[in-house]
Amino acid sequence: MKKTYSGTCHCGAVRFEADIDLGAGTFKCNxxxxxxxxxxxxxxxPEDFRLLRGEDRLKDYQPDGVHHVFCTNCGVRPYGWGEESSGGKFYAVRLACLDDVEDEELAGAPVTYxxxxxxxxxxxPSETRHL
Ligand SMILES: [Zn+2]
Structure with missing residues (x-):
């Protein structure tokens, strides 16, 4: 079930909300x-993501077609975004930047590698324990 979470970078200049169903899966990649x-x-x-403040503080780093934005004050990357080949926009929210998620919710979230x-x-990947 989707739940609304609040997220920030470290300094708080960037703030967002996202509606996420953590039980539906998360991802890590090597x-x-x-x-x-x-x-x-x-x-x-996109309909489940709202950037509330700090757009002017974000720098866009785009090495691979995905927009890996980061806060120019603290350096933290709260999320990235991109377009799928099918044309749909997506956001990749960093779970480490959610401020109101319970440890148990993160611990129980399935991970796709x-x-x-x-x-x-x-x-x-053949090895995932370090990711
Ligand atoms: Zn910041």
């Missing part, structure tokens, strides 16, 4: 940017 930024995310549709390092996003 591609270079997910590895270096410790990505653990949930995919959210992607082998992005080998460009096999539909497959699970």
């Amino acid at each position: 591609c270079p940017i997910c590895t270096k930024t410790r990505m653990w995310g949930a995919i959210v549709r 992607s082998d992005g390092r080998n460009d096999r996003y539909d497959e699970r």
Whole structure:
């Protein structure tokens, strides 16, 4: 069931809300940017994502077609966004930036792993324990 969560970067300049069903699945990936930024995310549709403040503080880093935005004050990446090949916009909300999620909710959320390092996003990497 979807629940509305509030999220911020570290300094609070960027604030958002997202309606997420954590039980429907989260993702981790071993591609270079997910590895270096410790990505653990949930995919959210545009109608379920609201940027409340801080758009002017965000810098857009776009190495791979996805907009990996980060706060220019504190450096934290609250979310990313992109367009699927089918044309739909999506947001990838970083669960680490949710302020009102319970530890138990995160611990119980199923995780799908992607082998992005080998460009096999539909497959699970052989090792996932460190992700
Ligand atoms: Zn910040």
